[in-house]
Amino acid sequence: MNSKQLVLNAIQNKETERAPWVPFVGCHAASLIGVDAETYFKDADLIVKGVTKAYEEYRPDGIPALFDLQVEAEAMGCSLKYAKENPPSVATHPMEEGKTLEDLKVPDANDGRFPIVLDATRRICEALGDKIAIYGLITGPFTLALHLMGSDIFFQMIDEPEQVHKLMELCEKVAINTAKMYMDAGVDIIASVDPMVSQISPEDFAEFVAPYSTRIFDFVKSQGKLCSFFVCGNAKNNIEEMCKCKPNNISFDENIEMEFVKDIAQRYEVSFGGNIKLTVTMLFGTPADNINDAQNCMNTGGNKGFVLSPGCDMPFATPVANVKAVSSLVHGEIADFLEDSNVLDGIEVELPDYTDKSKVVLDVITLDSASCAPCQYMMEAVYAACEGLENVEVNEHKIKEKEAVARMLKLGVKNIPTICIDGEPAFISIIPDVSTLKGRIGEAKDKKGLK
Amino acid sequence: MKNKIKFCLLTGFLGAGKTTLLKNLINALIKDNIRAGIIVNEFGKVSIDGIFLSEVHTDVVELNNGSIFCKCLSGTFLDQIISFSDKPIDYLFVESTGLADPYGLSDIITEVEKRTKGQYEFVGAICVTAADTFMKLHKKLATFNRQIKFSNVILINKIDKVVEDELESIKTVIREINKDAQIICTTYSSIDLSEFNMYTEKDKSEQEKLAILSGDPDAVEGSEFNKRVETVLIRTFNDKAEPLVTAEMMRNDEEKELRIKSFIEKLSEISFRIKGFVALGEDSSLVVNCTGNEINIVKQIITPRVSYELVVIVDNDDKTLKHEIVEKWENIVGIYAEFE
Known part of the structure; x- marks a missing residue:
């Protein structure tokens, strides 16, 4: 199954052989090609170049063409403030400046930056669209309404709810037209x-967002395409309402626990995606932190209707090695990644003599059983299987430590967590049940003539 | 050595009176010879606040690219805070938009501490509300309520615009959301510095400050700080109870000391704060004082006691942590302990 199909299947809540990897590379693409965010967002050639570079570097299964929630607002008269290392932000709200609803019109392909954005999207789809899934990101209707009206919208919801509904109707039309483009x-x-x-x-x-969002998703599906509902921030209380709008997929950030979303989403037969931590892990963390975080997401997400992605638009300055670390995990190439990224500093380790007849040695290669859930379960299984057994030595090797990486490479271990029995990888990324593991240890002991 | 810069967050909806409060605060601080820096982050109100505030001759930096607590913008915000650490200021105020969820602050503060080696001290948050719009925002804006929940001080501004009963209802709502915060009623954001508990009570407990910075406010019911963190009390016994490992393993105090240190190191990875005593031998104990990854363990000669207590503050979102701590203690130190 190719990358694109993997994403399409996951989005449709189907089983996949592995979780597809969709890094939300937005303004970060500018840093990948060495330009600032403002220059990037205003130049179709650069957008194509940036996304292509991200495709080459990160080997994703899907990617957004652009991550800029201000395109529609700008085309409708909001002035933007551009930044060097962030997407632009909305600086003025037309309805705060005396414009009425009647003055606002649905933007078309010629308004604002749409000519640039659509040109870039077309070229990205032509170049990469048969290999990976390309996401088109539209500004959600409520966010667009806030852009247009300003924060007065929260008072209007009480004082003049009809006005808010009229504005939401317009935003729905904008969203549908943008989706169509x-x-x-x-x-x-x-x-x-x-x-x-x-x-x-x-x-x-339910009152101000659901009817409009539902119609947007209905429209996309009626065109034979798939749709996703992205949110960020603490939207925990609205996850169920989001599912009720019947998108194919919902995506959320680190503010909400994946277990919580998975439970609700699966009840509504909606697929879900997320939520590698943007700040702590991707921006500030190490490659090992990223492998760890992504591993935990994949463990919870599972292989049905789950897309592995960051929680939201990746920060401009996200270290490339951190994203590559996640890619290596997804593609089962952690060992190669760690070897290439020079984490070893020339450290050498000596493997024990596994032919030593006096004991059986279990080496468990983990990220860290204290923070990585699958690693923890694997260690628990190992301890449970070894309980009461004599002549068995158990060692956990955490690849946060350089020695453990060196050991992992020497043992030929490619995936994490892995149990090696007497130097041979025995259980790779699979947590055995206690009796199976006991059986294997027993075989190893028999080989050495141990009781 | 330079004193730590006191870092204070100001939140509140557009028009509540944040900027006026800030101006008043800074004027009052200047009289006390205290200098402040300001980071302004307002949703869609470019430059107006910034220009207004520069009149009071203070370093002002504007961040207008969306909410600074939005995870994707934390990097920029962090850079700004760090850039202020070199300036000759005593206070750093961050004036944030009414749409910013303050619970996003904890990751940033942790990183700031790491990168500036503890040059900042988070003293708390002030939420400015306007009496006339309070109830509407309380009903419609989830973040408004989260800001109230997060803050140490809640200013009810523009009280001249409501009648007594309305003001009482507002206070009741605030108390329901945050029973511990100080409420100050005023007009024109006029305040007296001595009114602020945050300013006068110089040494608010570390636990409270840390509590403010962590956890999900929606997670558990109960008292305000308990909602956000779990405090685990480990009571260890000085060889009075049966050790869990053989005597040989614990043959000397050095061995024990190493084990305890190793335990604390592991524990520091998953806790916000560890503080207390662990018995070492007949007449010595270890004094433990850790904040985040900063570990401080000192050996001390003391009169032996029967039990010693170690307080560990962890995120209460993770229900397995308590169990994990018990396990770690037993595996690493190997001494019998009780947990509360």
Whole structure:
């Protein structure tokens, strides 16, 4: 199954052979090609170059063409403030400046930066669209409404709810038209990115957001394409409401635990994606932290209807090695990655004499059983299987430590966690049940003539 | 050595009176010869606050690219805080948008501490609300309530715009959300520095400060700080109870000391704070004082006691942590212990 199909299947809540990897490379692509974010977002050639570079570096299964939630707002009259290392932000709200709803119109392909954005999207889809899934990101209707009206919208929801509904109707039209333009440009998946829904209660969500979002997703599906509902921030209380809008997929960040989302999403037969931590892990962490975090996400996410991705738009300055570390995990090449990334500093380790007849040695290669859930379960299984057994030595090797990496490479271990019995990888990324493991240890003891 | 810069967060919805409060605060601080820096982050109100605030001759930096607590923007925010660490200021105020969820602050503070080697001290958050819009925002804006929950001081501004009963209802709502915060009622954001508990109570407990910075406020019911962190009390016994490992393994105090240190190191990876005593031998104990990854263990000669206590503050979101601590203690140190 190729990368693209992997994403499409996962988004449709189907089983996949592994979790597809969709790094949300937005403004980070600018840093990959050595330009600032402002220059990047205003130049179709650079956007194509940046996404292509991300494709080469990170070997994703899917990628967004662009991550900029201000394109529609700018085309409708909001002025933007551009930044060197962030996406632009909305600086003025037309309805705060005397514009009325009647003054606002649905932008088309010629407004604002749409000519640039659509050109870039088309070229990205042509170049990469048969290999990987391309996401087209539209501004969610509530976030767009906030861009247009300003934070007065929260008062209007009480004072003049009808006005808010009228504005939401317009935002729905904008979203549908933008989705249509991106689909015409060739994207496979439309994501409605609506972070501002984290600001409101489920009741208000049901009243002011759900009808509009549902129609947007209905439209995308009616065109034979797939759709996702992205949120960020603490939108925990609205996850269920989001599922009720019937997108194919929902995506969320580190503010919400994956177990919580998985439980609800699966009840509604909606697939889900997330949520490698943007700050602590991707921006500030080490490659090992990234492997660890992604491993935990994959462990919880499973292989049905799950997409591995960062929680939101990756920060501009995310270290490339951190993202590559996740790619190596996804592709089962941690060992190669660690070897190439010079973490060893020339450290050498001596493997024990596994032919020593006096004992059987179990080496468990983990990220760290204290923080990586699958590693923890594996260690628990090992301890349970070894309980009461004589002449068995158990060693946990945590690849956070250089010696452990060196040992992992010497043992020929490619994936984590892995149990080696007398130097031979025996259980690779699979946590054996206690009796199976006991059986294998017993065989090893028999070989050495041990009781 | 330079004193730590006191770091204070100011939140509140557009128009509540944050900027006026900030101006008042800074004028008051200047009279006490205290200098402050400001980071302004307002959703869609470019430059107005910044220009207004520069009138009071203070270093002002504006961050207008969305909410600074949005995870994808933390890097920029962090850089700004760090850049202030070299300046001759005593206070750093961060004025943040009414749409910013303050619970995103903890990761940033941890990183700031790591990178500036503890040059900042988080003293708390002030939430500015306006009496006339309070109830509407309370009903419609989830973040508004989260800001109230997070803050040490809640200013009810513009009280002249409501009647007595309305003000009482507002106070009741605040108390329901955050029973511990100080409430100050005022108009025109006018305040007296001596009114602020945060300013006068110089040494607010470390635990409270840390508590503010961690956890999910929606997680558990109960008292405000308990909602956010779990405090685990480990009571260890000085050889009074049966050790879990053989006597030979514990044959000397050095061995024991190494084991305890190793335990604390492991524990520091998963806890916000560890503080207390662990018995070492007949007449000595280890004094433990750790914040985050900063580990401080000192050997001390003391009169022996029967039990020694170690307080560990962990994130209460992770229900397995307590269990993990018990296991670690027993595996690494091998001494009998009780947990509360």
